[in-house]
Amino acid sequence: MNSPRAIMIEPANLVINAQDSTVRDRTRPADNRDTSYDHKYDFRTLFYDAIPDDNRLILPGPPLLNLTPLLQNAQITLDGVEPETVHTEEKERAQSTILKFPHKIHEGATLTLRHESIAPIQSVIDDSYNEYFSGFNVLMTMQKDEELEWITDWARFYARIHDVNAILLFDNGSRKYSLEQLREALTTVTEIHRIAIVKWPFPYGPQGGKWDGRQASWDSDFCQIGAFQTARHKFLHMSNGVINADIDELVIPLNQTTLFDALADSKNGMVGYGGHWIENSKIGNGGMQLPRFWDHFLTRDRDDPCASKWTGRPNIWPKDAHPTAHFVRNIEYLPSPDFYIAHFRALNSGWKSADRLTNVPNTDLLIDMPLTKVLKKAYSDDADAQKDWEPKELSITDMHQYRFQCWIRARIDRLSEDSISWNKRWLWRYSVPVFEAKTDTGQIAFDFHIDDSHVRLAIAARDRNDMDALTAKLEGIEHHLDDLAPKHMGYWISAMPYSSAQDPTWDMAAQHLYHQMVIVYDRLNGGVDPHYQSRETHIETP
Template identity: 35%
Template sequence: MSLSDFTDKRRQPTRPPEFRGENFDRDFDSNTLFYDAVQVDKSRVALFAPPFFNLTRDIATTTFISGSGTCKARARHLDRHAQLWLDIAEHAGPIQALGDLGSFTFPVSPNYSQIFRDRRVIFTMSKDNPIEWILDWVRFNRDIHGADAVLIYDNGSSAYDAATLSAALRSVPGIDCSVVMEWPFKYGPQGANSWDHWDSDFCQLGAWEHARWRFLQHARSAMNSDIDELVLSKTGKSVFEAAEQSRTGLVRYRGRWIIGIDDGVRDDMRKAPHRHADFSILMPPDYKISQFGLRRDANECLPKWTVVPSRCPVHAQWHVHSIFSWWASYFCTRQFSFRHFREIGSNWKYQRTHRVPLDPQVHREDRALLDAFQRVDWEN
């Protein structure tokens, strides 16, 4: 639902102007009121939205009317995300909203959690990643971890359409269920650095909560992973199995970068597109003192996670690198780690593909990764 459909009001950013950067206004989502309205269960509808900011009072005074009558919305204000929960029964039809913000009507999307029931699901957001990369990511997680379902939020790809990607996913043996959810919203401006001004990138956080409630409520377990990330196990156990057998229903793990090495071949002579299995060199650690006075590896990747959705507290928020407001997400296991492939990407965020000459004193092959590669059927 877009504000421009019924009002001149727009979402105003909270970031001070001096920290916005030259493309901030272009990238900021001022127009999306909410992404989707979903029948979460038989008696409730949830609206998933960017944070309301200056629109908060207008939303609070809005009345929602369905076939079952009038109801006020219960708001949840989360990190860079907002939700409105309404007590509305299934099949109530379109919902009308009346208030200071204006008058508008919207449909309710059905709940598709049933199609992922008891599945081990990998889910991600992608934009214009080559389909072969996506299929390799699926094949790896199928053969190494036993994934049998895929959920992809496509953030406005122009290289192919959702139907083409869906058909490719359906061609992968062993994947019994796949969904491509079109998610054509602005991703949003990033923070100024690793810590400051992370306040305007709403898109992915909205998608993750949407995935949780519309698709994954009944999944056996679900892995949050990017296309350029592959999870390794130190014990041979599947990460899905580990989450399902854990005391909390969650496993969280850190990552290491896998890089390309300059082998003297010109870029225009390399085969394209390169694939995950073309890379196996670990980026060396770079130990520094953090702002909290702790020694940490600056080349280590922020954690990712796999969860049993039904065991995740209702109040918790599915976040990119953790699950907020849940004590179990404060810890990382050493039994799993993921490999983050620097050259499997479009450089949308920053330049990642500068190669350096091989230095045997610094660089080493990742034997665990190479062993995992041998267990993957990359062509089927």
């Protein structure tokens, strides 16, 4: 029997009744909450869904916190039958509870939770939809009230540029239109053959970082992580993979490879990438017209990078892999130099930051040339997208700085795999690769600061109390280093040029900077004589 092209789904959730006084404790200290915290926080959701997997029920949810004893002492039944085991796995801003029953679980069974502190909660089990997406290339997002035109433009882009043929959309309580209207809009994208819209009415949760104005920890936003958990177990296990992208994000290829081509070549089921913001500076769309993707292609490039995203294949991930909005935890992967995110400020309802909707002058902005080419390819049937809006007085970016950033991270990682034991590798402000290691002189970090034509290497202490020891060690080998110029908590030690197109200068830069890193690392581990010659390092050709 043929599957329907579009389906709408309500999760089998368990939520504490609004009249009950038992609620989840707040995760954030009182002095770090803003006035909207309680309105946004999820006090009552125990489980977002109950997903059948043979004789198991997988219940993803927010962290239980003080509700853990409630679950431990609750009577849980499925059509009157108690589970043989109940096991909860704690995760980052989440948990997953596994109920194991003596029989296979079927759609339509009733799950009941009873505890003396709350009114009984019931939910009817839905089916798994893994077969629905079997063999499909899935595009996934969570959204609320984004314009239907943006959503269909977004779907069309990924279908035409990355061979997406299925969409999994979690709707977080849209009010501008019904889910039926959303479904009808998506069915106009002819390249999409499977559409699942999931009603996801849970509180999104307070933001962290700069978004709440207090630089609070990201500790209270459970909703989207719950959607990723549900997607992994209920929808994606038989798919070819999933692109995680918001409605205002387009992943731009820098060659002819699609994200699913790259994913098929990935051994760990992951393709990661960074990107930059596309500014709200209209070109060619005057008046009060609704902005579209093709109206915006000006950027500050690496001066304004955006957060990372990923494409993944959950059915080959390790069991403890944990997908979040920007990373999949417990899988090691480096960003690909073949893709980047174009993150559009203007194509957003402004729910997180209203200033995104302010039109800015194009002074000092660059034309994102790879983006303009891909937009014209994706929207070849829209006359407005084919117009030449490129102001001749503006400079362009070809994304070579981003590609070099991704490339050198991977190259240094490979060169050092047998010589330096890193305990942390990350990206500072989305643009500075950082390699950290524990040494006899304390925790240190090598930072790669990349501009349009040079890469500059710094060494920094992670503990201010280690600065004197670091300085003494480095002064002893100053004649082996290219530079020893002070910077915050450390020193600049080298710099190398590189070309805009990949050529031997890229590997010359990586090899030389790696050699400088080894000199420093050796010196910090064991008090080598200041006149030593650094240990021979294996320099390989790419």
